[in-house]
Amino acid sequence: MPHPLAHEKGVDIKLRKPVSTCINPVEVMIQLEGSGNWPMDEIAIEKTKTAFLLRIAGSLQNNWGMMFTATENDVDVLMSGYAFRLKISHERALGSVTGKSNNSRQQWSLSADRKLLLRHQHASKINALRGRYPIYGPIVRLAKRWVSAHLFSTVLTEEAVELLVSNLFLRPLPFEPPFSRITGFLRFLRLLSEYDWAFSPLIVDFDGDFSTEEKNKINENFMRSREEHEKDTQNLSPAMFLATKYDIVSEAWTRSSPTTAELRRLVAYSTSSANLLTKLILQDGYDSYGWKCLLRTPLSNYDAVVLLHRDKLPYPQHLLFPSELEQERCVVRGRATKIFHPFFSPGDFKLNSRELKSKLMVNFDPVRCFIADIERGFANEVKVWYDAVGGDALGLTLGKASSKKRKADDSTEESKDLLNTLKTIGEVGKGLVRSIHVVKARKT
Known part of the structure; x- marks a missing residue:
């Protein structure tokens, strides 16, 4: 659905439905004519691409009133209710x-x-x-x-x-x-x-x-x-x-x-x-x-489950079924952050149109960032399973480094390494993690 803030014109402040602070971009590939003037160095090529994209986005803003946001790696243009992420394809790479x-x-x-x-x-x-x-x-x-x-x-x-x-x-x-x-x-x-x-x-x-x-x-x-x-x-x-x-x-x-x-x-x-x-x-x-x-x-098919604060998901309206684990052992509990909110507050609409649009976060997903941190820090310890559309639970299964079979007849014998790993994961996801549970090993 088109986002009410991603438009060239002003913003209707009489919006009745909650307005998301996040928006997913649509990638647009731009192919330029070949030229011998391109640099040979890979980093220089990327910087040249960014310079081209900034000029293109600036032209769209000056000639058509489109708003754009730029970072070191991406240039996003807001138009007709959508965010378009401009990408230049270079034949040499x-x-x-x-x-x-x-x-x-x-x-x-x-x-x-x-x-x-x-x-x-x-x-x-x-x-x-x-x-x-x-x-x-x-x-x-x-x-x-x-x-x-x-x-x-x-x-x-x-x-x-x-x-x-x-x-x-x-x-x-x-x-x-x-x-x-x-x-x-x-x-x-x-x-x-x-x-x-x-x-x-x-x-x-x-x-x-x-x-x-x-x-x-x-x-x-x-x-x-x-x-x-x-x-x-x-x-x-x-x-x-x-x-x-x-x-x-x-x-x-x-x-x-x-x-x-x-x-x-x-x-x-x-x-x-x-x-x-x-x-x-x-x-x-x-x-x-x-x-x-x-x-x-079923969440019982994992070694551990991370439950997330639903009101800190980027798109909580996409959540189908809220997850709860009452029978499993909870090893971590966390409070929700006050920094991130998935929807604009009524007070935000007192800002002018440009200030309001500047608060819109393109391609921001705290859950994806959290998973990337887990995979970087614990690639050999755990494998992460998650719902990219709007789930509030992450499944964790033991990796090769922690492949000892857990005893089904004694659920209290979880290794200290596993518990320490889960507590560290809770620290990494502080503000987003609601709780972490160790799932009882099933009898075979």
């Missing part, structure tokens, strides 16, 4: 990879320019498919909501979900393409749970023009990735191999996640949800609890 040259999961990543180009190519294909099948959009939104609701936001990217749903329309046999949200959603869950991810790449052919040679090349890439992973389990190899015309080696969206273990968990959850959805459809009745269970994840 398109093929580069950041980090070291080996395939370590922590060290490999695409360059910013390469990522930008891949997102542009992906968006072009998705927009064309959405034009052919109007029901595609609602199915994708439902699929993304399911992925987030079950705390898989760090596991499966939005682009990967879009490719999986695209496959339902491009290769629907033995059925027709989906005609309803529920049908498409069920097929999405079945695809996740039943596809042979270990032995087959999923080829998403948007234009139906993959040649036999290209398909053979994809299969060769897939087999090579599997062989390299068998030789070295630390080797970066996609457990979910998604091949497209613009990405025949599955490097764009699933190169580093899901891992094999994460994919197993994803398959288990999708199998359970598909079975429940099938049961609800066959019952042909209104079971509100059953339908809610499709988007309500």
